[in-house]
Amino acid sequence: MAQTEVKTLAITGNGAVSLAMKQVDPDVVAAYPITPQTDVVQNFSQYVANGDVKAEFVTVESEHSAMSACIGSAGAGARTMTATSSAGYALMVEVCFVAASMRLPIIMTTVNRALSGPINIHCDHSDSMLGRDSGWLQIYNEDGQEAYDATVMSFPIAEHKDVRLPLMNMYDGFIISGAIGPLKPLSAEQVQQFIGQAPDYPKLLDAKNPVTMGPFDGLHGWYFEQKIAQNIAMENALDVIQDTYDRFYELTGRRYEHLMKYRMDDAEIVVVVANSAAGTARAVVDKLRNEGIKAGLIKLRTFRPFPVKLYAEALADVKVVGVMDRADSFGAPGGPLYMEVLTSLYQEGQCAKAVNFIYGLGGRDVFPQNIEDVYRRLDAIAKGEDAPRERIYVNAKGM
Amino acid sequence: MATQEIKKQSPKVYIDRPDHLSGGHRLCAGCGAPVILRQVLMGAGDSPVVISNATGCVEVSTTIYPYTAWKDSYIHSAFENAAATISGVEAALISLKKQGKVTEDFKLLSVAGDGGSYDIGLQAISGALERYHDIVILCYDNGAYMNTGFQRSAATPKGAWTTTSPVGKVRPGKNQQRKNLTEIAIAHNIPYVAQASPHNFRDLIYKAEKAFAAKGPAFLNVLSPCPRGWRSKESDSIQLAEAMVKSNYWPLFEVENGVYKINYDPKKRKGAVADWMKQQGRFRHLFTPENEWIVEETQEMTDYQWERLKAMEEATARFGTQEAAEAQEPAE
Secondary structure: OOOOOOOOEEEEHHHHHHHHHHHHOOOEEEOOOOOOOHHHHHHHHHHHHHOOOOOEEEOOOOHHHHHHHHHHHHHOOOOEEEEEOHHHHHHHHHHHHHHHHOOOOOEEEEEEOOOOOOOOOOOOOHHHHHOOOOOOEEEEOOOHHHHHHHHHHHHHHHOOOOOOOOEEEEEEOOOOOOOEEEEOOOOHHHHHHHHOOOOOOOOOOOOOOOOEEOOEOOOOOOHHHHHHHHHHHHHHHHHHHHHHHHHHHHHHOOOOOOEEEEOOOOOOEEEEEEOOHHHHHHHHHHHHHHOOOOEEEEEEOEEEOOOHHHHHHHOOOOOEEEEEEOOOOOOOOOOHHHHHHHHHHHHOOOOOEEEEEEOOHHHOOOOHHHHHHHHHHHHHHHOOOOOOOOOEEOOOOOO | OOOOOOOOOOHHHHHOOOOOEOOOOOOOOOOHHHHHHHHHHHOOOOOOEEEEEOOOHHHHHHOEOOOOOEOOEEEEOOOOOHHHHHHHHHHHHHHHHHOOOOOOOOEEEEEEEOHHHHHOOHHHHHHHHHOOOOOEEEEEEOOOEOOOOOEOOOOOOOOOOEOOEOEOOOOEOOOOOOOOHHHHHHOOOOOEEEEEOOOOHHHHHHHHHHHHHOOOOEEEEEEOOOHHHHOOOHHHHHHHHHHHHHOOOOOOEEEEOOEEEEOOOOOOOOOOHHHHHOOOHHHHHHOOOOOHHHHHHHHHHHHHHHHHHHHHHHHHHHHOOHHHHHHHOOOO
């Protein structure tokens, strides 16, 4: 059921996400400011100062302490949120693993920014890709609307009894975080209704049922099984995420899927890309389609868990797939997304040609022409040109 | 006032208080930590407690999965972040109490050794103290990273042998004097800071009770004998702690709303640092003609610190006003 008349706001990505945080009004937020996430924390501070939220806001002295406080808070039984970027996320990573292993449904916004060094404040995905093995659910978002919607949808996903894992939502630093775009928000009541009550799980603040969390596993050896349990929860999340997307569609008319297909029906050459570059890519697909080139696009949303079968299905009849990574994995066969897509194809016994394009590192612009060049290359490969095994760097100087 | 008046009770009163830590934990014979924890938790009385513990001896010895020695709720997340973790527990407690979802008066305790307090956990402790959470932060100071096999910390005494300040042909153990963490905590202008020792259990339990009763953060630094790392006899631990206090090396004092009070003042020093250094194998190499200067220097430093402490007691006596204490408290 689509919403009736909703006023459209003109708001930055960070503004959209902080609005969602205000409407969610979690029990606790513990966060530390960092570019380009900063105004998420600033806006939330203002909500606290204005008395607009009931949340306890812990203004920690570092991101490591932000995530540590989130662990204490969620462990105590409180609905808990935080936000970060780049170096801040890197500082958190040690305890991000702990949060996931404790199965604490903490919700974090990670505004994508390049990792140092050299220090660079602009967008790429090296920060969140650093945590791809940390046990957190990872959802990538194209624009402010998606980031807002994802924030609201995070709670029923992360808190679901078959999942109970922390979740991070990404969107591009500056390109989305700081740029004003349209937002159709929900009402606070709709948000509250959608997220429901926080679940009741074993918690520190239960005097009658005290619990020991984070025990030492050095002698009896259940670490391995604990890790298997985390992976089972990841597996379970695939259905829970889609069910939540479907329920959200009923409420808003906005359709979300693990991967978002654009003009894929008879596509022969396809690009897979995450976040804001997908918008540019759609315009390029339209242009190429007008020329009769059978171009298609897959926009990644869910990266953890990675929906292997869905990628294999979507790419089953495709001749060449170009995977665009906004992060690199030095010394690896390709960027992180490329390796996931390649593995998905292999696991399902498919052998479409796949080429890796690395783009946008440290905020390097990706223009429509750059993406068009990517498709032209894929088209040439589809017509018989050799598919390169090595990465192709997009819009890099001297390449 | 953020602090409350607490009476030092007779041992009979303390012994009837519930034990928060059960037997069967695997800390070493002669270890100061479980003694200290029992005494500190006696200060919490009947209240339920949430303990946030840094990685270390206490953590690995009390929570060997699937067992736990803790009768209260307990959380360990990493080495450097016990104080940050308890900050989050406190925020959750405030929020859930406001919503009526939690009704009990929980006491919140962060526990770390000197590694997790003086060194890797210092930032998290400083942040938590500055944010004025209603928590107690306890450091059990045994003077090195004992859990991982005796590596030096900022709390290791000068000249002490550790595995990362070993004794060799050109180095007589640790080169540097200790950091004064208690003074660092005091500099946060929090309601209550105290230094204590398990040999004087009435003093320690009283201080813990005072710390838990304070509205806002409190910091306890407690000397914790370690037979393995100190290379001392298990049966000597409590006596060694006493000797260290009597030599003025580890003064028993408290700072309440900025006012220093020495709790044990021997007037004339009751022993020298050499007395207890001789009983600890980690200092054995110092009792040679070429290294004796380190013992002498440690005595000089101890005497100087003691004189300074007495001067602080005298100087701050007139500053304990209600107005000064309230000015330090955060806005609601």
